[in-house]
Amino acid sequence: MTDQGVRVRCAGLLVRDGHVLVESLVGAGRWSPIGGGLQPGETVPEAIVREFREDHQELAWIPLSGLADVVLLPHHLSEEIPTALETGRIVFRSERRVPVMKQE
Template identity: 35%
Template structure:
């Protein structure tokens, strides 16, 4: 694995960067959520990733979902901004960053479900199974925040 997430751990390395990232909560009509099993850490995760220069956050989430799942989405609403300095992500290449992720609720409007070079599996999973999956707690927090469907975005 070339990624390790630290969450409120005393042995976490010191972050050196903050990279803007996006993630998508996509829940279908049968109450299943779109997830990918990541190659870099073996955990289930929301689709998402880093922003590219020249794009805005909406373009970034639409691109990331398409790249990672094959699905086309439209953004419904901002559900939260996650920048907890106690969530540190260390990569095999030596990069260590503090989490900074902007999460959106999205809706599928087209495409075909496929895996990418970043995912072992991509699937719609019953939300009732979330707690039994190998998933980082910060992903579960984003999912629960989106399910609460409050009018204002969470800032965590």
């Protein structure tokens, strides 16, 4: 296996009536915005639309006021989502890099 770089993950937020839609593996107890890996040649908006259309393991509407009460990954989003909605800042970046491994 050789390191082929970094896979870009993108995610979108759907907020309705003071709640945000999140996804999780069934029974995992960890939640994240709906998203996934960016495919070659795909734009970020195209990837987000695709991810919202794909089947998800488990979905939940979490109250914005209760984000700190659930395990939300990445952890900084429990503070950044409400701030973004208040300020209109809609792009988040994480510096965490996960190498993509490819079998030779």
